[in-house]
Amino acid sequence: MIQDSTPNSGAEAAAAAAAGGALPAGSTGKLEQGYARMEETVRARRPGEDFAALRRAFEFACEKHAKQRRDSGEPYMAHPLAVAQVLAEMQMDLVCLQTGLLHDTLEDTAATGEEIRRLFGEDVARCVNGVTKLSKINLHNREDRQAESVRKMLLAMVEDIRVIIVKLADRLHNLRTLESLSRERQERIAAETIELYAPIAHRLGMGKLRGELEDLGFEYLDPEAWRETRAEIESRRLASEHGLEEIRATVERKLAEEHIPARVYARIKRPWSVYQKLRKQRISIDQVYDLMGVRIITDSVKNCYAALGVIHNEWHPIPGRIKDFIAIPRPNLYQSLHTSVMGPSGASFEVQIRTEEMHRVAEEGIAAHWKYKEGRRGPAEDDQRIAWLRQLVEWQREMRDPSDFMSSLKVDLYPEEVYCFTPKGRVVVLPRDATPVDFAYSIHTDVGHTCTGAKVNGRMVPLKHALRNGDIVEILTQNGGQPSRDWLTFVKTARARNKIRHVINATEREKAIELGQKVLEREARRLGVALSRVSRQQMEAVAAEYGCGKIEDLQAALGWGKFSARQVLSKLAPSEVAPEEPAQEAPAAQERDRGGDGKDYVIQVKGLDDLLTYRAKCCNPIRGEPIVGYITRGKGVAVHSKNCPNVQNLLYEAERRIEVEWARGAGQSFNVRLVVHTDDRAGMLNQLTQILFNEDINIRSVEAHADEKNFDSAVVEMTIEVRDKKQLERIVSVMRRLSGVRDIERVH
Numbered sequence: 001m002i003q004d005s006t007p008n009s010g011a012e013a014a015a016a017a018a019a020g021g022a023l024p025a026g027s028t029g030k031l032e033q034g035y036a037r038m039e040e041t042v043r044a045r046r047p048g049e050d051f052a053a054l055r056r057a058f059e060f061a062c063e064k065h066a067k068q069r070r071d072s073g074e075p076y077m078a079h080p081l082a083v084a085q086v087l088a089e090m091q092m093d094l095v096c097l098q099t100g101l102l103h104d105t106l107e108d109t110a111a112t113g114e115e116i117r118r119l120f121g122e123d124v125a126r127c128v129n130g131v132t133k134l135s136k137i138n139l140h141n142r143e144d145r146q147a148e149s150v151r152k153m154l155l156a157m158v159e160d161i162r163v164i165i166v167k168l169a170d171r172l173h174n175l176r177t178l179e180s181l182s183r184e185r186q187e188r189i190a191a192e193t194i195e196l197y198a199p200i201a202h203r204l205g206m207g208k209l210r211g212e213l214e215d216l217g218f219e220y221l222d223p224e225a226w227r228e229t230r231a232e233i234e235s236r237r238l239a240s241e242h243g244l245e246e247i248r249a250t251v252e253r254k255l256a257e258e259h260i261p262a263r264v265y266a267r268i269k270r271p272w273s274v275y276q277k278l279r280k281q282r283i284s285i286d287q288v289y290d291l292m293g294v295r296i297i298t299d300s301v302k303n304c305y306a307a308l309g310v311i312h313n314e315w316h317p318i319p320g321r322i323k324d325f326i327a328i329p330r331p332n333l334y335q336s337l338h339t340s341v342m343g344p345s346g347a348s349f350e351v352q353i354r355t356e357e358m359h360r361v362a363e364e365g366i367a368a369h370w371k372y373k374e375g376r377r378g379p380a381e382d383d384q385r386i387a388w389l390r391q392l393v394e395w396q397r398e399m400r401d402p403s404d405f406m407s408s409l410k411v412d413l414y415p416e417e418v419y420c421f422t423p424k425g426r427v428v429v430l431p432r433d434a435t436p437v438d439f440a441y442s443i444h445t446d447v448g449h450t451c452t453g454a455k456v457n458g459r460m461v462p463l464k465h466a467l468r469n470g471d472i473v474e475i476l477t478q479n480g481g482q483p484s485r486d487w488l489t490f491v492k493t494a495r496a497r498n499k500i501r502h503v504i505n506a507t508e509r510e511k512a513i514e515l516g517q518k519v520l521e522r523e524a525r526r527l528g529v530a531l532s533r534v535s536r537q538q539m540e541a542v543a544a545e546y547g548c549g550k551i552e553d554l555q556a557a558l559g560w561g562k563f564s565a566r567q568v569l570s571k572l573a574p575s576e577v578a579p580e581e582p583a584q585e586a587p588a589a590q591e592r593d594r595g596g597d598g599k600d601y602v603i604q605v606k607g608l609d610d611l612l613t614y615r616a617k618c619c620n621p622i623r624g625e626p627i628v629g630y631i632t633r634g635k636g637v638a639v640h641s642k643n644c645p646n647v648q649n650l651l652y653e654a655e656r657r658i659e660v661e662w663a664r665g666a667g668q669s670f671n672v673r674l675v676v677h678t679d680d681r682a683g684m685l686n687q688l689t690q691i692l693f694n695e696d697i698n699i700r701s702v703e704a705h706a707d708e709k710n711f712d713s714a715v716v717e718m719t720i721e722v723r724d725k726k727q728l729e730r731i732v733s734v735m736r737r738l739s740g741v742r743d744i745e746r747v748h
């Protein structure tokens with residue numbers, strides 16, 4: 001669990017309650033004090049907030065957590081309250097503050113999502129639920145080198161960006177109160193913070209929060225390195241403190257002389273970033289150019305560049321250290337001018353120059369945007385939010401590196417991916433709505449092939465079950481298992497699809513070759529051709545004539561019904577078999593289970609006229625409808641309507657798909673079955689049949705009866721003969737216009 005400030009278990013709490021007095025005396029007073037402070041913080045920056053609603057959330061959470069304590073022994077409620085305090089200092093909105101107060105009630109108390117929704121509204125319920133979902137993911141036994149995937153997964157699970165802001169505030173307070181935990185938990189939480197949460201804060205541009213998370217994490221992750229780094233920074237600071245202040249004052253004076261309005265701060269690099277720099281670049285602390293510096297905050301972009309000129313006029317810039325993040329913002333929207341210069345004592349220092357607005361974005365990142373959009377209510381707020389998201393997506397498009405911040409944010413905003421775990425904690429990234437079969441194939445081809453079932457979060461699910469973020473997926477396999485053709489109808493990854501097809505095609509090809517051999521032998525016997533006298537070379541030559549590289553290819557094609565056996569034999573033994581016998585008289589055709597009405601030659605296969613076709617029963621296409629052919633094994637070409645649902649499933653094998661068209665001329669009619677729903681009144685049937693007589697349409701059968709489900713309606717079922725789609729459409733539209741006709745369906 002990420003949850004680190006887990007309250008004592010229910011049993012312990014109950015025991016404590018039974019022992020009399022759930023909490024030590026005075027704790028309520030402390031909570032009230034804390035609440036008053038938080039409310040004051042909110043009042044100072046957001047005086048228009050609904051304080052009654054804020055108070056309600058506080059009281060609700062107090063009541064729910066009443067009997068719980070933190071590991072430190074203080075009332076549990078101190079934690080959510082402190083989280084709300086962090087959020088208040090970030091000037092977050094009411095939904096955020098309420099979520100902060102309520103964020104642990106769903107997981108740790110008897111409160112329900114429904115209750116929260118009823119009392120605090122949809123937004124708060126969604127956010128509390130979102131924070132709870134994040135807390136439930138088991139992160140600490142995941143495999144290494146997957147931090148990026150896990151970060152993305154966390155973002156992908158967030159429906160509302162406020163969820164992540166609350167989660168980060170939660171994490172910050174957990175870190176601030178780590179001392180009462182065991183060393184092992186401290187390390188785990190610190191590592192998780194440095195690997196997952198601080199980078200997320202960074203991506204969201206929340207520089208201040210990120211800095212605090214990193215430094216607190218560093219302190220617990222590697223206390224020794226932390227102490228050393230701090231000591232080194234401190235010694236340099238003391239050595240140059242006087243110098244740094246002098247530089248700051250000089251900068252301030254020079255800017256004033258040039259009439260550039262500015263606030264100027266001295267700043268020292270944070271321990272974690274110093275440590276990272278020393279470690280990554282293998283340099284000594286004296287080579288860290290930006291260890292110390294000043295930050296200039298001015299009023300306009302123009303003055304940023306003017307200030308840069310003033311600095312370079314006063315001190316010598318270090319080549320290669322000038323960075324213009326105003327012209328080219330960092331992916332997380334950070335903007336500033338950076339330069340390093342040689343100071344008066346020979347020590348370098350860095351100067352950062354930015355506007356107030358840029359400063360706000362640098363410190364608060366996405367939270368700044370969130371605040372900015374506040375203040376408007378109603379639909380306009382939504383519009384603005386959408387505009388803001390669109391802007392993010394546009395920025396994202398301009399990024400060269402697809403792995404950077406915006407693409408993660410996009411996952412968050414438009415979830416196209418789903419992040420799941422193996423039971424061992426490896427993260428598997430799949431497209432949205434991927435299934436356990438996709439998951440199995442992404443683990444290993446053999447796992448995919450032999451997959452027989454799946455458990456998600458410990459429960460058996462169907463193989464076509466859609467996976468969700470954070471699911472733990474266990475695949476059940478069986479030796480000798482085989483992929484099923486059905487899988488092709490639901491898998492979402494190209495990898496799974498290709499692997500399944502490969503196996504199915506290989507198996508089907510074997511069967512087709514076998515069948516092709518039999519068809520050829522049987523036909524040869526019937527026509528008195530001795531196949532044993534046909535040499536391999538002759539066979540190969542004929543195969544080549546059909547465009548087949550190998551004899552097996554020809555056999556497979558025969559098996560699939562692409563060519564007729566008789567034709568092949570006429571080429572193998574021209575003296576014994578006449579080549580041009582009409583296809584429909586071939587014995588293969590007589591054996592075929594045609595299903596149609598025997599008049600199928602109205603359909604032509606493009607480019608090939610000896611191929612046998614039949615109209616598929618499932619959709620019974622009629623002339624004029626778009627059609628598509630599918631080569632069946634040994635039965636010729638099944639012709640389906642292009643939008644027949646069956647054919648969508650069948651046509652996964654591109655090589656068995658074949659173009660067909662309606663042959664010209666022939667005066668053929670097609671049986672069509674119609675079900676007409678009408679008012680239950682006399683004369684209805686008569687009117688319907690009259691329409692058909694007027695159109696000169698044959699009725700093969702007609703039957704009318706009262707509709708059992710609707711007492712005042714009737715159903716007329718009829719089979720009629722139509723010439724083509726046009727004629728059918730015409731009479732259906734005439735029937736529809738008839739008063740009393742409610743609906744007409746064509747059934748197969």
Ligand code: MN
Binds near residue numbers: 005079103104170
């Ligand atoms: Mn918490």
